[in-house]
Amino acid sequence: MTRCITILLLLSLPGAALSQAREYSFKVEELLDGGRTKAAANITLLFNGSRQTANGQGMIFVTVDNQDHPPFTISPVDGREYTIVGNEVIYLPPDPAATTTVTIVRPGLKEKAALQELYLLYRKLEIDRKQVDSIRDVNQSLYEKKLLLQDSILKAVTRHYKISEADLRTATELLEGRDKYFTLVSQSIEGYLNEAKDIKDAFHHLVTFSFKNPKSFKLLDSTMQVYNKYYNELNNNNAEYERAIGNYWKSRELSMGFHNLVDFAINNVHRASILPLNTTVIHKLNEYLNESSGRRKKTLRKELTATLEPIIPMLDNNLDILDVKVKAYIGRLQLLKKDMYAE
Secondary structure: OOOOOOOOOOOOOOOOOOOOOEEEEEEEEEEOHHHOEEEOOOOEEEEOOEEEEOOOOOEEEEEEOOOOOOOEEEEEOOOOOOEEOOOOEEOOOOOOOOEEEEEEEOHHHHHHHHHHHHHHHHHHOOOOHHHHHHOOOOOHHHHHHHHHHHHHHHHHHHHHHOOOHHHHHHHHHHHHHHHHHHHHHHHHHHHHHHHHHHHHHHHHHHHHOOOOOHHHHHHHHHHHHHHHHHHHHHHHHHHHHHHHHHHHHOOHHHHHHHHHHHHHHHHHHHHHHHHHHHHHHHHHHHHHHHOOOHHHHHHHHHHHHHHHHHHHHHHHHHHHHHHHHHHHHHHHHHHOOOOOOOO
């Protein structure tokens, strides 16, 4: 009996290579303030126009049936909600087990993130923009080299975060303006508050010692001089500070908040309490100090006590209110100091 063995030959025809499906993983992270990131859970991105949605850990798994699969062009579904940081064209890694990270950023943080990276690169390369300008007339060759390096870094960062150089320069000016005026505003209003408290304490000291302690008068005189300095500084510059907050924080709410804060300080603290103390009471105090008659001195002391007793509690109450207002406002101003879109 003859046995017939059939041999099956698998022919590999040109262009018909065997395909093997492979799964590739992509980790989607959202860039946060300060360079921190978090998993972009359940976010949807377009991979070559096809929607892919991340799981709760921000992972997207894509299966391709060809090792020579072309690179993915990854883009947001809605560019108004977020932007891909860096190159949107992603080549598949040789090892399918490797995870590719895709970073996204919200529009409100793009300029800030770009600025943070720009300053970091400047520090690493020891580029100080003010020093660069200062060497222009000293070493023209070095100046031009520094300028080219600075310009190349600027272009790289703007390309990476997909923003214009003009937008980045505008963001730089905004943040520098905020740094400057946050210091001026906080020092001015907090300084005024502290000196107003000292005025209240000085007058309270007078009443406590029944105008018999000479040190109380010296304390009041020196305290009043310092208070006047801080009051004049706040009163003379508050319009400039209000405009600066509107211009640099881009927030009418914050600008009006400062206006209302200063209005309370000037009208409810200065004019309602400290100004009467500084005029009526000081006049009587001088009369009291120069009076030789014991009987008249006693009468003046009673008049001074009667004048101060209702004013000091009112001043104390308004200072407590101002204290709360100042802390809340300065805290909010500081919180929004690094936010490109304060409102």
